[in-house]
Amino acid sequence: xxxxxxxxxFLEEVPVILGDGAMGTMLQRSGLAQGEAPxxxxxxxxxxxxxxxxxxxxxxSQLIETNTFGGNRARLARHGLQGxxxxxxxxxxxxxxxxxxxxxxxxxxxxxxxxxxxxxxGTLTRAEASEMFRLQAExxxxxxVDFFLIETMSDLSEVEAAVSGVRAASGLPVAVTMTFDxxxxxxxxxxxxxxxxxxxxxxxxxxxxxxGNGPDEMERVAAEMAEVSPPGTYLIAQSNAGLPQLRDGQxxxxxxxxxxxxxxxxxxxxxxxxxxxxxxxxxxxxxxMRDALMLxxxxxxxxxxxx
Numbered sequence: 001x002x003x004x005x006x007x008x009x010f011l012e013e014v015p016v017i018l019g020d021g022a023m024g025t026m027l028q029r030s031g032l033a034q035g036e037a038p039x040x041x042x043x044x045x046x047x048x049x050x051x052x053x054x055x056x057x058x059x060x061s062q063l064i065e066t067n068t069f070g071g072n073r074a075r076l077a078r079h080g081l082q083g084x085x086x087x088x089x090x091x092x093x094x095x096x097x098x099x100x101x102x103x104x105x106x107x108x109x110x111x112x113x114x115x116x117x118x119x120x121x122g123t124l125t126r127a128e129a130s131e132m133f134r135l136q137a138e139x140x141x142x143x144x145v146d147f148f149l150i151e152t153m154s155d156l157s158e159v160e161a162a163v164s165g166v167r168a169a170s171g172l173p174v175a176v177t178m179t180f181d182x183x184x185x186x187x188x189x190x191x192x193x194x195x196x197x198x199x200x201x202x203x204x205x206x207x208x209x210x211x212g213n214g215p216d217e218m219e220r221v222a223a224e225m226a227e228v229s230p231p232g233t234y235l236i237a238q239s240n241a242g243l244p245q246l247r248d249g250q251x252x253x254x255x256x257x258x259x260x261x262x263x264x265x266x267x268x269x270x271x272x273x274x275x276x277x278x279x280x281x282x283x284x285x286x287x288x289m290r291d292a293l294m295l296x297x298x299x300x301x302x303x304x305x306x307x
Contacts, residue, residue, distance in 0.1 A: 093143020
């Protein structure tokens with residue numbers, strides 16, 4: 001049976017979908033070295049990646065992302081691993097699918113930016129970029145994802161290349177998020193309203209923001225997006241757990257689980273339909289967000305994991 005409509009059916013059934021939190025933060029706690037490719041762990045340490053997925057599901061996530069954010073050939077080339085892109089992506093998708101089992105939790109195929117500029121700002125052509133995204137998407141499909149999440153984008157040209165690439169690989173639904181700074185623009189100068197207009201213009205109805213500088217900025221971004229979203233658009237928001245702080249030689253983020261729970265409720269009030277977290281967040285943050293959302297909304301009969 002095709003999994004194509006699952007994300008859309010879920011959005012029609014529940015008032016909000018709770019995503020997961022940071023993968024990199026959790027893998028670093030498990031021993032991932034600074035500068036090491038997280039995607040390599042899908043093959044070398046699958047049990048540790050699986051444990052992270054299971055921890056988020058146990059915390060209440062209704063949607064988890066594959067450990068494939070940097071799984072494109074351009075990023076993997078920095079580690080001399082570009083020839084293993086398909087292997088890492090399929091393995092990452094299979095691990096997420098294994099964690100989900102028959103729980104009904106959705107699996108999003110995480111696709112991050114290439115880390116290289118597309119012409120005319122760089123040397124990478126649009127066709128080359130699209131092809132790298134296509135290859136990544138094909139492997140994610142082979143591993144069993146429910147939909148694609150193109151995330152942490154700053155350049156609309158790269159968004160277009162990514163959407164083109166994944167659509168060439170599969171007819172699965174596509175969601176897109178961009179990342180905005182304290183001036184409410186991406187690194188390439190795209191505003192939240194311009195992002196919504198451009199991305200929905202590509203036929204994408206799942207649009208939003210992730211990463212950034214913390215809950216306050218994310219709420220401002222979500223509010224601006226909500227103002228211009230055309231009918232039929234579903235908003236996504238995945239904030240970092242506050243701002244990074246250096247303590248005892250380690251990076252810590254300053255947003256507590258309770259702060260992120262309060263943030264989730266404010267996003268809900270803004271009309272955001274998919275709420276998760278990004279850098280610095282943990283299963284403890286997600287559990288607090290779940291508990292808060294459960295108090296605000298009511299579970300539906302026959303859907304024990306829903307809100």
